[in-house]
Amino acid sequence: MTEKPAHLALYRRWRPQRFSEVVGQEEIVQTLRNAVASDEAAHAYLFAGERGIGKTSVARILARAVNCPNRVEGEPCNECPTCKAILANRSLDIIEIDGASNRGIDHIRRLREEVNFAPTDLRRKVYIIDEVHMLTNEAFNALLKTLEEPPSHAIFIFATTEPHKVPRTIVSRCQAFEFRRIPAGRIAGHLRRVAEAEGMELTAGALETIARRANGGMRDALVMLEQAISHGGRPITADAVLDMLGLVDRETHAAFIEAIERNDQRRVIETIDSLVERGKDLEIFLADVIEAIRDRLLNGEGPAEREIAIARGLLDVKADLFRALDRRIRLEIGVLDLMARLNPDRTSSGNTGAEEPVAAERTVExxxxxxxxxxxxxxxxxxxxxxxxxxxxxxxxxxxxxxxxxxxxxxxxxxxxxxxxxxxxxxxxxxxxxxxxxxxxxxxxxxxxxxxxxxxxxxxxxxxxxxxxxxxxxxxxxxxxxxxxxx
Ligand SMILES: [Zn+2]
Structure with missing residues (x-):
């Protein structure tokens, strides 16, 4: 990191400034570094992947790297006048366009005219178009013409969360990279370094909870870390993080699913009561439970048919919950009703959960x-x-x-x-x-x-x-x- 003014949001201060600082996209940045080092950067790149996992950061590093006169092994120096001008958004040759708000043909026409002029103060003009899939078809067609004969001084970097919406004619003219969601362990490791450097006190459990919750996105993780710190308490614990986010731990989700599977009505009611007492968001809870079932299905755990039936039932309850005035009652009735449908031959309730799952496992056949x-x-x-x-x-x-x-x-x-x-x-x-x-x-x-x-x-x-x-x-x-x- 070169500068860290304290008034900037944490995720901005910790935005990677070199390829080597990018967490979780090693293969991509290595390929880009090699290309820059051997002066073989492509004319067009497509960066695909979820939001908040480093696409724009890498695009900006690349923009400096291809222009920095002092670069070392493909890395920008971040110290020279060129790097500093780009870092301060002062260069006219680095053009960032938000595809979502500039999706029309007019913007791309202007781009097509301007792209042919030589750069003002840099070696290469770099166009970074974020959310490029939002462009209209007309705009894509215009862009395609430029990509077919790009001026040698221009580099295009397209970033998108929805690569399937980018026409294949465009994709085929780009070097495409799929950015991965960052594994929770890597996020936790980075958060630990940030917390140490910033003098924040968090337990390992708190860091892991944030990392898991970030769902592969470093930006979300850093935003949550900052929230957790401003939430107070020292050190910040996993429970405090869950509290702050209105969430419950995974064990509660698992126990709730198990209670439904075992037709344990008392346990279901008790869980909902305790969520309400602790002020948890019932809708998020239900969404997390459904997500947990989906994970199980995808991991091949448990009888799929039954889990699907439970997930489908809970999705219906969730849709109703959104409209309900009394969410607690709607949730209770919805889940109990689902359990009754899952176990038509059973009327008993409140068993201790020690029995076998009620319905026989149905096989696919x-x-x-x-x-x-x-x-x-x-x-x-x-x-x-x-x-x-x-x-x-x-x-x-x-x-x-x-x-x-x-x-x-x-x-x-x-x-x-x-x-x-x-x-x-x-x-x-x-x-x-x-x-x-x-x-x-x-x-x-x-x-x-x-x-x-x-x-x-x-x-x-x-x-x-x-x-x-x-x-x-x-x-x-x-x-x-x-x-x-x-x-
Ligand atoms: Zn430089």
Whole structure:
């Protein structure tokens, strides 16, 4: 860090200023450093990934690195007049554009005119376009023309949280990097260094809680750290952090799920009572419980069918909770009602939780088909694929059971009834869709694309095409590998 004026927010003060300071994106920054060091920076980069994980920071470091006359091994010196001018936002040759608020053709037209002028005071003009997927199609087309023949002094860096919305014609002209969510352990380690340097006192548990809660984003983690400190108390403990965020610990989520599974009504009511007493946000609690079930499903823990039924029921309760005047009662009734539906042959309540889970585990094969039949032509292939998926990824097989496949124009469209939004959305998670796309190609043929949608929709739903492209893109970027498609 070069300067740390105290009035700046913590995450700004600790924004990485060199490639080596970027946490959790090592392969990407190493590749960029090498390119800068050998004077082989590309003309266009696409930085894809969640918000708050370092895309813009790396873009700014790159902008200095390609311009710094004193760079060492691809790193900017951050001391020379050039670096200082860029750090202070004083250079006219570093142009940052927010794609969300400048999405129209006019902005890109202006950019196209200006880009051809030589830089004013630097070696390279660097255009950083954030949230580039927000550009209109017209604007993308104009941008494409520039990318087809970029002036040698210009570098474009596009950042996006939704790479599947960026046209492939643009993507193919960029060197693309997928920024990863930063592992919680790495975030905790960085928070520890920041806390030490800033003289903050937090327990290891508090740091871990923040790191986990940040969901892979360093910016969110630093914002939470700053909140925790201003919240007071020394040292700050994990409980204090959870309190501050209105959250409960993971053990409570797990115990709540277990109580539902065991039909332990007393335990469910007691848990809700205690949440209300401690002033916890019931909606966030429910969302976290659903998230915990989703994690279990994706990790292949527990019988998938039953967990899906619980998650679906809780999602319904959550939707109602939003409207309810008395959230506590709505939550209690909603969960008890769900438990009654899960255990139709049981009326008892308040068991101690020592018994076996009430309903027998249903395997995937037991589930009766509920929708229209699978078209005869593809039924054998579909069932063969399901049988294979069942062995590898039971949760995905369980999601698929509620869907009706159909082969249309080289696309395998899997449609779900509206009530199965949880199934559909779970399949749409990138890693699942990626897995599914691979299975479909193996079983239905290399050219067959998969789409997921709702019943009654013509194609695979609005997101079908772009989702497929997202999966493809992620596939190609897998393991942080760089895509470089030569023109
Ligand atoms: Zn410099």
């Amino acid at each position: 037991d589930t009766p088909p509920s929708g229209p039949p699978i078209p005869e032509g593809i039924a054998p292939i579909w069932n063969g694929m399901l049988a294979e998926i069942e062995k590898e990824r039971i949760a995905i097989a369980a999601f698929l059971l509620e869907g009706r496949p159909n082969l249309e124009d080289g696309r395998l469209i899997i449609r779900f009834p509206r009530r199965c939004s949880f199934h559909k959305e779970s399949l749409e998670k990138t890693s699942n869709l990626q897995y599914l796309a691979g299975s479909v190609r193996r079983h239905f043929g290399d050219d067959v694309r998969v789409e997921v949608g709702y019943e009654g929709e013509k194609g695979g739903g609005s997101g079908g095409d772009s989702l497929f492209e997202a999966a493809q893109l992620v596939c190609r970027m897998f393991d942080g590998e760089i895509i470089k498609e030569e023109k």
